[in-house]
Amino acid sequence: xSDFQLVSGVHVPNLDGIHECYExxxxxxxxxSGCVFNAxxxxxxxxxxxxxxxxxxxxxxxxxxxxxxxxxxEAALQNEPAAPLHRDVFYRNGYTxxxxxxxxxxxxxxxxxxxxxxxxxxxxxxxxxxxxxxYKIMTIFTADEQRYKRFFADFHIPQEDDxxxxxxxxxxxxxxxxxxxxxxxxxxxxVQEGLAQDGLYFAERRxxx
Numbered sequence: 001x002s003d004f005q006l007v008s009g010v011h012v013p014n015l016d017g018i019h020e021c022y023e024x025x026x027x028x029x030x031x032x033s034g035c036v037f038n039a040x041x042x043x044x045x046x047x048x049x050x051x052x053x054x055x056x057x058x059x060x061x062x063x064x065x066x067x068x069x070x071x072x073x074e075a076a077l078q079n080e081p082a083a084p085l086h087r088d089v090f091y092r093n094g095y096t097x098x099x100x101x102x103x104x105x106x107x108x109x110x111x112x113x114x115x116x117x118x119x120x121x122x123x124x125x126x127x128x129x130x131x132x133x134x135y136k137i138m139t140i141f142t143a144d145e146q147r148y149k150r151f152f153a154d155f156h157i158p159q160e161d162d163x164x165x166x167x168x169x170x171x172x173x174x175x176x177x178x179x180x181x182x183x184x185x186x187x188x189x190x191v192q193e194g195l196a197q198d199g200l201y202f203a204e205r206r207x208x209x
Contacts, residue, residue: 005043007136009115011177014169020045022152023163024145034143039152040163041138046112047104049138049155050121053130054100056151057123061100064120064131065090065111065195067188068180069205085208090192092200093124107191112136115178117188134209135166135176 004018012018022039041049054061069077069086077086095103100121111119112132122129122141129141140148152159170176180187192200 003042004040007043007046007113007115009113009179009181010135011115011179012135012166012169013174013176015166016169017164018166018169020157021160021163022157023160024149027141034141035145037138037140037142037148037152038163038165039138039140039157040165041136041157043112043136045155046132046136046138047108050108050112050130050132051101051104052154053140053151054104054121055097057097057100057121057128058125059096060093060124061095061097062122062124063092063095063100063103063195063200064118064122064129065092065188065192065200066118066206067192068116068208070189086205087118087208088205089203090195090200091203092195092198094199103195107195110181110183110186110188110191113183114181114188116180135178137165 004015004020006012018040020040020042022037025036025038027034027036066087066089069088074086077083111117118131118133120129120131126143127141128144131139133139142148149159166176
């Protein structure tokens with residue numbers, strides 16, 4: 001049996017072969033060249049890794065929050081049977097490392113465990129970014145490969161050539177499930193509304209992937 005832990009808002013019926021590790025992929029474009037780290041991180045290590053990443057970001061920083069489009073708004077977008085679902089993307093610019101630490105202390109448990117939302121932290125200066133996506137698969141975007149090889153080594157997370165994620169184990173009979181969770185009477189939508197009072201703003205609506 002795998003000792004890899006899932007967050008409370010995610011259910012994956014088959015964890016065979018899933019363990020903590022990361023892979024490194026080159027990434028290049030006309031505007032930016034660098035690399036991408038994709039990682040499986042067990043639930044109990046997500047917050048410590050996010051906190052450590054934020055502590056070494058160059059200021060000013062920004063926060064990314066993505067939530068499933070609210071039910072009433074989504075219903076208005078479903079104009080055909082095969083229409084995709086959507087998610088809403090929010091940003092808050094100009095954070096300090098202290099601000100990010102406080103955000104994680106205040107909302108980290110809910111944001112990390114919620115199965116329907118995604119989150120990220122990044123630097124406006126270096127553009128280093130950590131992103132926790134669907135099924136809480138972690139991605140780091142950076143131009144400094146060696147820095148983040150050392151970062152993962154500090155957490156004893158090994159590099160592999162081609163990691164296996166939970167997506168590899170999904171079938172029609174055994175799909176993954178994500179759900180909205182509530183902690184202390186609050187959901188991620190309460191977090192979004194609260195942070196909106198501190199400058200979190202709606203950026204765009206995307207089709208779910």
